[in-house]
Amino acid sequence: MSLPKKKLLQAYRQMKTIREFEERAHAEIMNGQIAGFTHLYTGQEANAVGVCEHLNDEDTIISTHRGHGHCIAKGADVIGMMKELFGSSEGLCKGKGGSMHVADIEKGILGANGIVAGGPPISVGAALAARIRKNKRVAVSFSGDGSVNQGTCFEAMNLAVVLNVPAVFVIENNYYSEHTNIEYAVGCDDLKTRTEGFGFPVFVADGADFFSVFDAAGKAIDHARAGNGPAGVFAETGRFHGHFVGDPQHYRADGELDDLREHSCCLKRFREKMAESGEVSQEELDSIDAGVLALIEQSVAEAKAAARPTPEQVGNDVYISYGTG
Numbered sequence: 590m591s592l593p594k595k596k597l598l599q600a601y602r603q604m605k606t607i608r609e610f611e612e613r614a615h616a617e618i619m620n621g622q623i624a625g626f627t628h629l630y631t632g633q634e635a636n637a638v639g640v641c642e643h644l645n646d647e648d649t650i651i652s653t654h655r656g657h658g659h660c661i662a663k664g665a666d667v668i669g670m671m672k673e674l675f676g677s678s679e680g681l682c683k684g685k686g687g688s689m690h691v692a693d694i695e696k697g698i699l700g701a702n703g704i705v706a707g708g709p710p711i712s713v714g715a716a717l718a719a720r721i722r723k724n725k726r727v728a729v730s731f732s733g734d735g736s737v738n739q740g741t742c743f744e745a746m747n748l749a750v751v752l753n754v755p756a757v758f759v760i761e762n763n764y765y766s767e768h769t770n771i772e773y774a775v776g777c778d779d780l781k782t783r784t785e786g787f788g789f790p791v792f793v794a795d796g797a798d799f800f801s802v803f804d805a806a807g808k809a810i811d812h813a814r815a816g817n818g819p820a821g822v823f824a825e826t827g828r829f830h831g832h833f834v835g836d837p838q839h840y841r842a843d844g845e846l847d848d849l850r851e852h853s854c855c856l857k858r859f860r861e862k863m864a865e866s867g868e869v870s871q872e873e874l875d876s877i878d879a880g881v882l883a884l885i886e887q888s889v890a891e892a893k894a895a896a897r898p899t900p901e902q903v904g905n906d907v908y909i910s911y912g913t914g
């Protein structure tokens with residue numbers, strides 16, 4: 590598949606930004622600088638970017654507890670996000686969201702979501718709004734292999750077909766729900782066919798390969814945007830950290846993490862493809878790396894210096910007033 594060079598550079602920059610954001614967030618959490626419960630997306634970057642590169646600001650995404658990557662890929666401001674993780678009142682959600690509730694409505698980011706399979710029903714609502722308004726928007730939900738056993742996921746998929754709405758269900762199979770392997774937790778070993786049983790097409794991707802996800806997501810999103818109803822993307826990928834930061838990961842096989850980082854790294858794969866095709870030089874990618882590292886450094890410096898919420902602000906932006914009229 591050939592893509593304009595600008596698009597290739599953008600895709601690599603986005604994946605690298607997510608990787609460095611996550612690795613730095615990990616370091617800052619371990620240093621005690623970031624409080625709260627955090628789930629890192631490292632290793633799964635190609636999924637978020639391969640999907641979001643097809644979307645515009647008006648399209649919506651709804652994310653998961655592992656949501657930083659989805660938000661960055663959809664265009665969330667990286668400095669605002671780092672401030673949010675640091676609990677600053679200058680953060681994207683004024684410090685009230687934190688890692689698991691980053692949102693930016695202007696960018697179509699309806700929010701990360703701590704409820705497993707809480708996203709798919711919300712995306713069906715957003716897709717229904719798009720269908721009624723005839724605005725050609727699509728509503729994407731990201732969710733994991735653990736979400737596909739939840740009733741809310743089944744109900745959302747069925748309703749999306751019944752209502753014929755432009756919802757795209759992106760399922761990221763990283764083989765684990767918390768510490769439980771998919772082999773144990775999912776009774777059916779063909780999730781693509783099981784999901785297609787709801788009545789919409791599902792496109793399978795190699796979740797460590799940007800081009801594979803971009804291709805599958807393009808087909809699903811085109812299908813939904815054209816008014817043909819929902820579609821799905823099923824991508825297999827590995828997470829390079831534990832379920833949450835601090836997870837000792839005793840459930841992993843010996844060498845599993847090294848193997849993932851060696852053979853399932855989307856950045857390495859992207860570089861290898863570019864070396865083969867010659868479309869982008871390694872030096873150009875090195876220069877993106879340097880720019881991303883500088884941005885992440887700046888985001889942490891600004892987040893550390895940024896204002897913290899005052900006691901007076903505790904109740905602000907918590908409730909919406911609909912007025913009395």
Ligand SMILES: Cc1ncc(C[n+]2csc(CCOP(=O)(O)OP(=O)(O)O)c2C)c(N)n1
Pocket residue numbers: 653654655703704705706732733734735736737763765766767832
């Ligand atoms: C409804 C609900 N049940 C249980 C949990 C606890 N929980 C948090 S993450 C998680 C596993 C999710 O696995 P998966 O959907 O595969 O996403 P991943 O963590 O692998 O990204 C569980 C069970 C929850 N947050 N919400």
Ligand SMILES: [Mg+2]
Pocket residue numbers: 733734735761762763764765766767
């Ligand atoms: Mg999982």
